[in-house]
Amino acid sequence: MHTGTPVTVLGLGLMGGALAGAFLRAGHPTTVWNRTTAKADDLVARGATLAGSPAAAIAAAPLVVVCVSDYGAVADVLDGPLDGRVVVNLTSGTPSRARALAEEVARRGGGYLDGGIMAVPEAVGTAEAVLAYSGPQPLYDAHESTLGSLGTGLHLGDDPGLSATHEMATLVLMWGMLNGFLNAAAILGTAGVSASAYLPIAQTAIGTVAGWLPGYARQADDGIYPADDGTIDTHLAAMTHVVEECESLGVNVELPRLVKALAERAATAGHRASGYVALVEQFRKP
Template identity: 90%
Template sequence: MMHTGTPVTVLGLGLMGGALAGAFLRAGHPTTVWNRTTAKADDLVARGAELAASPAAAIASAPLVVVCMSDYDAVADVLGGPLDGRVVVNLTSGTPSRARALAQEVAHRGGGYLDGGIMAVPEAVGTTDAVLVYSGPRPLYDAHESTLGTLGTGLYLGDDAGLSATHEMATLVLIWGMLDGFLNGAAILGTAGVSATAYLPLAQTAIGTVAGWLPGYARQADNGVYPADDGTIDTHLTAMAQVIQESESLGVNAELPRLVKSLAERAAAAGHGASGYVALVERFREP
């Protein structure tokens, strides 16, 4: 394999870390790898990667160090020595506060820091379908944007190192909400003998419809104005009560619609019964 790109080090070779290293190799970047369990590097070494004997040796071998480990404690452990001008790109999931603290620690050790999040499965890494978000000093991102583009479509979020983790958490809540709603709906339909597979066309249509509402809903959430263009919260409350009643009569878990109804009831009690659904954002903003 011809190595013509920027040298890169990858620390952590789990499913995602291995996919990151593989993408760099395919793109022709000289790639050094390290993992506590060295056997996980065997396939990458066979494809041209260099296996470092220690994290310090791996860090010393490249100006760009990509880290993807189980948690921030593990990241802090492998970055325990001098960094001497290296740029660390941490693609480990964690909290915004830990990201900001790690950015300060990396700076103290003489390195630059970008925090990031991978919005993709390992199989998509290295394609445009993989979306990766980054936050930290803009000059660091600009300097390595081309190399990081090897991993997928990059989105720069801002100078605050905690922004990537914040976006990842917001997106996880969104994903869980969609998945829980689909599974709850599948459970209701299952009582009528309808399979989850048969439900797919209508579910996908509904998700696409809601996606089309988001630009307008986002503007309402930002502006704090909630017109009832497609129904009031009071109208939704009636439908929510019906879903709860039917779920209970069918013997299906009603916790999710009860939670949604409780939020809507609080919005109505706060004077938003005649407002549009986006007024619920004020309940989510409460501590």
């Protein structure tokens, strides 16, 4: 039985369909729209209402969740008045575009929350799915319970661009871990060691680094870089060995060279005896 707050979902790709399904399971009357209407068939069979146009879908509910391919598509579907509606945009984009869209929604009479989904579609609707939102706190508070149907919600602040900024930072973090693992797999592959065989050591190393993060975060915030686990010079010696080994093995050496170049710049800037976190100053530069 649908007894919750009515919700509209615009966009029914893998993630949009998962969002609509989670609202349905939580008992929210759910209106959906998608350019390809066949993508709504399963949701309609489960109780969703298919709108004939984005405008009709927007008119059907006070909370409008948008999850489409890009901000150009967002502009296409958010056509017309938004009087009294709260738009929750879960489309990936940049902070500047999120702020501009918030202004446009306000000009047309609506409220705006930007959001990022830190989960795969299969996890949406469970506590494992984390969704980060930014925008006016009162708007988030008013709809926190409904949005909780999608997963664990985090409100990052009133600036609508904060969600996208966090998403950019998290993507860089994930790519850094994944590229490091793949670079390691390429090195080990030359010795006939499979990536699967390396996995226990890799997971232990990632867990060890995760344990360092609270202390590293404080150092980055404070601008003080004690050499608790080795100096930049010590790391540079190891980086030189990795670069030389990659060159001798014939595997790609671009990532190790980049890491070494950043450490060399930190050393030149007076941080030879500092800890590894001193590299944050290099990442802060243009």
